Amino acid sequence: MALNIPPKKTPIKEQDPKERIHNFNEVALGYTPEEAIAEAKRCITCPTKPCVSGCPVHIDIPTFIKYIKEGNFRAAIDTIKQYNNLPAICGRVCPQEDQCEAQCVVAKIPGHEPVAIGRLERFVADWEAEQGEVKIPEIKEKKGKKVAVVGAGPAGLTAAADLAKMGYDVTVFEAFHKPGGVLIYGIPEFRLPKRIVEREVEYIKKLGVKIMTNVVIGKSIPVDELLSEFDAVFIGVGAGAPKFIGVPGTNLNGVYSASEFLTRVNLMRAYEFPEYDTPIIVGKKVAVIGAGNTAMDAARTALRVGAEKVMIIYRRTEKEMPARLEEYHHAVEEGIEFHWLRQPKEYVGDEEGNVIGVRCAVMELGEPDESGRRRPVPTGEEDFIEADMVIEAIGQQAQKVLLDEFPQLKKNKWGYIDADLETGATNVKGVFAGGDIVTGAATVIEAMGAGKRAAKAIDRYLSGEWNPWE
Amino acid sequence: MPHKILRKRKLAHLVHDFVVEAPLVAEHAKPGHFIVVRLHEHGERIPLTIADVYPEEKAFRMIVRAVGKTTYELCMMKEGDEILDVVGPLGKPSEIEKYGRVLLIGGGVGIATLHPIAKALHEAGNEIISILGGRSAEYVIMQEEFKKFGEIVITTDDGTLGMKGVVTDAMEYLVKERGEKFDVAWAVGPTIMMKFAALKGKELGIPKVWVSLNPIMVDGTGMCGACRVTVGGEIKFACVDGPEFDGYQVEWDELMRRMTQYKKKEEEAFKRFLEKVGDVSWL
Ligand SMILES: Cc1cc2nc3c(=O)[nH]c(=O)nc-3n(C[C@H](O)[C@H](O)[C@H](O)COP(=O)(O)OP(=O)(O)OC[C@H]3O[C@@H](n4cnc5c(N)ncnc54)[C@H](O)[C@@H]3O)c2cc1C
Ligand SMILES: Cc1cc2nc3c(=O)[nH]c(=O)nc-3n(C[C@H](O)[C@H](O)[C@H](O)COP(=O)(O)OP(=O)(O)OC[C@H]3O[C@@H](n4cnc5c(N)ncnc54)[C@H](O)[C@@H]3O)c2cc1C
Ligand code: SF4
Ligand code: SF4
Ligand code: FES
Numbered sequence: 001m002a003l004n005i006p007p008k009k010t011p012i013k014e015q016d017p018k019e020r021i022h023n024f025n026e027v028a029l030g031y032t033p034e035e036a037i038a039e040a041k042r043c044i045t046c047p048t049k050p051c052v053s054g055c056p057v058h059i060d061i062p063t064f065i066k067y068i069k070e071g072n073f074r075a076a077i078d079t080i081k082q083y084n085n086l087p088a089i090c091g092r093v094c095p096q097e098d099q100c101e102a103q104c105v106v107a108k109i110p111g112h113e114p115v116a117i118g119r120l121e122r123f124v125a126d127w128e129a130e131q132g133e134v135k136i137p138e139i140k141e142k143k144g145k146k147v148a149v150v151g152a153g154p155a156g157l158t159a160a161a162d163l164a165k166m167g168y169d170v171t172v173f174e175a176f177h178k179p180g181g182v183l184i185y186g187i188p189e190f191r192l193p194k195r196i197v198e199r200e201v202e203y204i205k206k207l208g209v210k211i212m213t214n215v216v217i218g219k220s221i222p223v224d225e226l227l228s229e230f231d232a233v234f235i236g237v238g239a240g241a242p243k244f245i246g247v248p249g250t251n252l253n254g255v256y257s258a259s260e261f262l263t264r265v266n267l268m269r270a271y272e273f274p275e276y277d278t279p280i281i282v283g284k285k286v287a288v289i290g291a292g293n294t295a296m297d298a299a300r301t302a303l304r305v306g307a308e309k310v311m312i313i314y315r316r317t318e319k320e321m322p323a324r325l326e327e328y329h330h331a332v333e334e335g336i337e338f339h340w341l342r343q344p345k346e347y348v349g350d351e352e353g354n355v356i357g358v359r360c361a362v363m364e365l366g367e368p369d370e371s372g373r374r375r376p377v378p379t380g381e382e383d384f385i386e387a388d389m390v391i392e393a394i395g396q397q398a399q400k401v402l403l404d405e406f407p408q409l410k411k412n413k414w415g416y417i418d419a420d421l422e423t424g425a426t427n428v429k430g431v432f433a434g435g436d437i438v439t440g441a442a443t444v445i446e447a448m449g450a451g452k453r454a455a456k457a458i459d460r461y462l463s464g465e466w467n468p469w470e
Numbered sequence: 471m472p473h474k475i476l477r478k479r480k481l482a483h484l485v486h487d488f489v490v491e492a493p494l495v496a497e498h499a500k501p502g503h504f505i506v507v508r509l510h511e512h513g514e515r516i517p518l519t520i521a522d523v524y525p526e527e528k529a530f531r532m533i534v535r536a537v538g539k540t541t542y543e544l545c546m547m548k549e550g551d552e553i554l555d556v557v558g559p560l561g562k563p564s565e566i567e568k569y570g571r572v573l574l575i576g577g578g579v580g581i582a583t584l585h586p587i588a589k590a591l592h593e594a595g596n597e598i599i600s601i602l603g604g605r606s607a608e609y610v611i612m613q614e615e616f617k618k619f620g621e622i623v624i625t626t627d628d629g630t631l632g633m634k635g636v637v638t639d640a641m642e643y644l645v646k647e648r649g650e651k652f653d654v655a656w657a658v659g660p661t662i663m664m665k666f667a668a669l670k671g672k673e674l675g676i677p678k679v680w681v682s683l684n685p686i687m688v689d690g691t692g693m694c695g696a697c698r699v700t701v702g703g704e705i706k707f708a709c710v711d712g713p714e715f716d717g718y719q720v721e722w723d724e725l726m727r728r729m730t731q732y733k734k735k736e737e738e739a740f741k742r743f744l745e746k747v748g749d750v751s752w753l
Contacts (some may be wrong), residue, residue, distance in 0.1 A: 175691050177508060177555045179483075214471075214557045216691055220494040243693040244705060251700055251724050253731050260694035268514065268688070274742055277514035277539060278688075279735035353727045401691045401710055 005106055008114040010039040021303050024189040024271060027330055028092075028119075033071070036123040040068035040264075041386055043115045045463040047103050051117060054103035056449040059083040061100060061117055068120055079261075082120075085452075086154060087159050088129065088196050090445050095324045099445070119361060129199060131465050135344040136206050143167040145462050148230040150402060152357065153181020154444045155236030155435025157204055158451030159458075163234075164207040171230075173215040175401070178267065181238055185267040186294065187258075188301050191327070194266075218405030220363070224368040232411050232430045232458045236451060237403075239396045239436035245289070249347030250392075254283060254355035258298040258393035268297045271305050283306045283389025287358050289344055291321040295393035296328065299336050302391065310336045311385065315343040315363050336444025341365075342383060343376065347390055357386045416440055420468075422452030425461075429469040472552035473649040476529050480515070484536040484544045484753055485579060487521075492556045493528040497521065501566060501586035502682070502714055505532070506690040507545055508513050513554065516540050517687045519583040520559060527731040533611065534583035536600035536753055540740040545753055547679030560690045561713050564680070564715065566590045570653040573644070573676065574600040574616075575637050577659025581611050583682050584658045591617040599650065603659065638670040639665060645674040656669050657717060658682045668717030681717040685728060690710045699725050 013029040014020075020027055031039065043065040051061045059080055069074035087262045094100075101107070104114035128134060147163050152174035160170045165280045178184050180197045205211060217226060217237075218463035226233060231335040242257035244250050250274040255359040262278070264270040268278035286307040288299040291314035299310045312331070314321060317340045322327065334336075350356050360383045400413045410427040412417040417426055417433040424432035434450030436442055477489040495505055499520045505517045522531040536545040547553070556664055564587045572591050576584040581602055598620035604610040607630040615744035617620050623640045624632025633640055637659070644650045655676050664681040669678035685697045685708050692710035699708050699723040706712060744750065 175557070176689070177557075214555050215494065216557060216560065219560055219691075220482040220498065220558065222498065240693040242693070244698075246696070246705065250705065251698060251721075253727060260688060260696045263688055263694050269512075274739050275737065276512045277739060279514075279732045279739065281732065353724070366602065375653065399693065401689075404710070 004053070005042050005044070005109070005112065007109075007112045009113045009119070009317070010035050010042075010399075011055060013117055017087065017335070018330070020082075021334050022191065026193050027190050030126055032124045033127075033238065036068055036120060037071060039116050039120060040065045042106060043069075044106065046210045048105070051100045051115070055100040056443075056445045057083045057452065059100075064124070065115065065117070065120060068124065073124050074300065076219065077128045080121060080124065084445070084448065086200055086444070086448060087108060087121050088419050089127055089154070089183060089192060090448070091118050091120075091202065092192050092196075093324075094445050095443060097325045109384045116340060122445045133205055136203075137165055139165060139208060140167045142169070145231045146171070146229070147458060147462075148173065148226055148233045149235040150226075150233065151175075151181060151435075151437075151445060152179030152201075152211060152213075153236055153238050153240055154183060154192070154437060155238075155447035155451040156181070156234065156446040157201070159234045159236065160209045160281035161204045161207055162452055162455035163458060165335045166455070168462070170208070171212060172209045173217050173221070174211065174213045176267065176370060177213050177217040179211050179213060181406065182240070185263045186240075186297070188262065188266055188297050189296065189400070190304070201324055208316070210440065216401060218402040224361040227428075227430070231462055232432065232453070234424065234458065235426075235431065235433040235437060236435040236447070236453050237399045237401075237437045239441045240415070241397045243395050244392055244395050245344060245394055246270075247259035247346050249349055249355065252347050252355040253353050254281075254388060255347055255390045255392070258288075258391050259396070261298055261391050262294070262301065265301050280305060281389070284304050285387045286310045286389045286391065287385055287387035288312050288391045288393055289358075290314065290321055290393035290395070291316075292364045292393065293323050293397065294396075295297070296323045296331050296395050298391045300327075300331055302389070303336065305333055307389070311339055312336060312366055313339045313342045313344065313358065313360065313385065315341065315364065315376040316317065316342060324356075339385060341376065342385070343378070345382070348384075354388065355390055356388060357384055358390060359384055389415045396436075396438060414440060421450075422453060423457035424450060424470070425468045426458060454460055472554055473556045475547055475551050475553065476527060478547070478549050481611045482731060484545065485533065485611060486536075486608065486632075487531065487533050488531050489524065490553060490556065491528070491529045492558075493526070495530045495556060496523045496525050496528045499523050499530060499559040499586075500563035501590040502561060503545075503559035504561050504690075504713060505530070505556055507544070507553055507557075507558060508686070509540065510554050514540050514688070515688060517684070519682070521582040521585050521588075528747070533579050535579040538736050539743045542740070542743065542750065542753065546747070546750070550600050557690065562711070564590065564656075564714055566594050568595045570596065572596045572598050573641070573650075573652040573655040573659040574598060574602070575655060575659070576578050576600065577603040577637055577640065577663040578605075578609060579611070580659030580663070580682070583617075585599060585612060585615060586654060587656055587658075588616060588619045588674065597646065601625065601644075603637040603640070603663070625740055636666075638666050641670050641674060643665065645676075652676050655679045656681075661729065664717060665720075665722035665726075668720070668722075672718055679715050679717040681720065682713045683693055683715060683720065683725065684713065686726060686731065691721040699728075708715030718735050731750075
């Protein structure tokens with residue numbers, strides 16, 4: 001091909017790793033309009049547009065990028081917003097290398113990187129916010145029907161916004177004191193500034209959505225009451241419950257779940273202790289178990305709150321690691337050490353019950369497992385890694401506080417809600433579900449997509465067009 | 471939505487009795503439930519037990535002992551002041567049934583936790599004997615309330631009221647000297663008291679001693695694992711699987727150790743707080 005496309009993505013300015021490990025400011029600083037236009041020009045507006053099928057909500061990527069090329073940022077953002085309510089967030093946190101950018105034809109040219117679709121999406125979303133007042137779409141006629149949304153994570157917020165735009169009277173119930181779900185309590189400030197989430201929440205409120213924080217459905221309001229007061233219910237309670245490997249020493253002092261560590265820092269702002277009342281303890285040598293996004297976030301956060309040395313311990317290798325590539329690169333730049341092919345067997349404590357290290361089995365890769373990744377198998381050798389703090393980030397499971405109070409709701413064998421993936425419909429009449437509580441821990445954009453599909457299905461159900469429970 | 475303090479009364483030095491507006495809590499609380507409060511934007515989330523409810527006022531009662539920054543700050547609040555967040559009711563309710571003869575053992579502000587349980591057990595037709603313990607007479611709270619449910623036996627460390635000694639002495643007295651038999655017991659108070667009450671209960675042949683654990687918590691909804699305790703060899707989250715557990719199954723020493731995790735930081739915050747607010751001897 002004789003195309004003259006710069007092989008590399010237009011670089012994005014970033015805070016110097018030496019500086020940024022001492023602050024919580026955003027790492028990636030975003031494109032200028034000139035950089036965005038230059039990057040947009042790398043897109044060849046190919047007619048097959050495979051990138052669109054890589055995006056879980058099928059954003060019309062070539063069209064929005066074409067508008068950026070023309071400098072028409074307004075048209076670009078309006079195009080994105082037809083598909084995605086939270087572009088400033090997705091542009092920052094989507095695992096683009098597995099989604100839209102994985103399919104980009106430019107990357108098929110030897111030596112070429114894909115078009116930086118995520119960075120462009122982020123650029124136009126931030127551009128719009130800088131213009132001041134965000135456009136509030138006109139709300140169609142009120143439908144006179146009430147919908148409850150349980151959980152204010154990306155799934156719930158998206159469903160709520162779409163339903164409000166359709167004219168439904170929507171109330172979101174959130175257990176925490178702040179809406180946003182993982183976007184608020186999980187993903188750290190340096191990757192996703194909280195003001196961006198707050199901005200999106202403000203927008204959703206302007207659409208007329210009522211957000212009731214500090215309400216735990218199933219506890220503060222029993223399930224029966226909710227079902228009788230609302231015409232339909234969407235459940236998006238997420239998969240926030242921590243899993244522990246369960247090796248000896250799990251309850252030693254100094255062993256944390258990533259959920260606790262990140263919640264203390266992000267939601268409760270423990271990094272500003274004692275200005276904020278919630279404390280956090282950080283070891284000198286911190287071992288983080290796991291290599292997903294949560295592990296990277298915990299490791300990089302530990303560094304920022306003062307750890308001298310941070311290590312990631314993972315039972316497979318770099319290739320199988322589930323974290324976003326960009327975050328892995330950031331972690332490496334920041335000096336985080338990686339111990340591959342190590343599986344914790346025990347957290348070892350001193351006589352006072354404080355953790356002093358991790359005894360690991362040394363692994364090697366064997367045959368591929370169901371997920372297609374090569375299975376780690378023990379070699380029989382052992383290794384001891386010194387650490388005075390351990391953060392387990394091996395994955396989350398279903399948030400059960402509601403499910404335990406809702407036995408009629410059908411669950412699958414992993415304990416998640418058994419809901420139709422296309423509509424979100426569950427076995428209980430008028431009850432829909434989506435996001436991590438249906439799929440298990442996934443991504444922000446997939447949770448959003450589930451919220452959007454459920455909103456459409458709820459509309460069809462409430463307008464009498466469709467009823468899967470008849 | 472802020473929550474107004476409707477009434478507040480001092481029960482003893484550093485122990486205060488509050489009635490707080492919270493319609494959802496008042497409507498749905500059951501014995502054994504707790505709430506999580508956050509006083510203000512910079513505040514920590516702390517768990518407190520629901521000691522009673524007043525549905526007509528859409529309010530609930532809580533009894534708080536000032537032990538550190540947040541509880542001091544709370545106890546310094548006045549009638550009419552507002553608490554920023556109240557979340558609840560949380561936890562699993564107590565297993566209330568007609569057991570027969572029930573022994574209730576309360577120590578310090580644990581007596582407040584025991585109060586709704588006692589009320590419900592009484593309504594369910596159980597015969598109740600309550601042991602109420604405190605450091606000295608002043609700290610044996612809610613005596614009149616507990617008399618309504620049956621006999622009360624008081625113990626104080628310094629002998630200023632009732633038996634001189636601790637609650638386990640009174641357990642021994644009731645079972646060994648008076649020959650009382652109990653079908654079940656509840657012990658609620660400081661962790662060390664619950665541990666020894668459980669050990670004593672076992673020794674005295676009481677079939678089961680329920681305890682209400684108070685590990686460090688953050689969210690109170692099962693999302694962080696801070697509150698994990700080992701019960702019967704398994705990891706349980708006290709906020710959603712408890713806070714009440716079978717006292718014979720709890721790994722007490724691990725729990726007590728975990729409760730000291732933040733001690734240094736707590737002391738630092740408390741010292742700063744005292745420097746800011748000055749004399750608090752009146753509290
Ligand atoms: C640390 C971390 C980093 C991540 N990084 C990325 C990333 O970079 N990119 C990416 O795409 N994905 C990432 N993910 C995954 C992504 O955040 C989730 O897939 C997504 O947030 C799921 O959205 P959700 O709406 O289903 O649930 P959640 O975001 O979990 O929200 C659920 C909400 O429901 C509330 N709730 C629960 N029970 C109740 C109840 N009974 N009553 C009322 N409210 C209730 C919870 O408090 C919570 O606010 C990350 C996850 C974590 C934990
Ligand atoms: C389910 C549950 C119900 C509770 N109910 C009540 C109640 O009804 N009334 C009441 O006064 N308190 C109750 N507590 C205890 C209360 O939550 C703590 O006293 C409070 O969190 C302390 O916060 P602080 O900032 O004031 O003190 P901190 O600075 O956190 O601690 C000060 C000192 O108190 C001790 N301490 C810390 N946490 C606890 C704890 N959870 N329990 C006991 N001692 C602790 C520590 O050793 C520390 O040195 C309950 C706890 C739980 C888990
Ligand atoms: S939403 Fe995510 S997957 Fe879709 S185009 Fe944007 S960055 Fe790519
Ligand atoms: S696949 Fe790549 S080049 Fe083709 S339209 Fe999508 S972004 Fe542009
Ligand atoms: S307090 Fe977080 S899981 Fe119990």
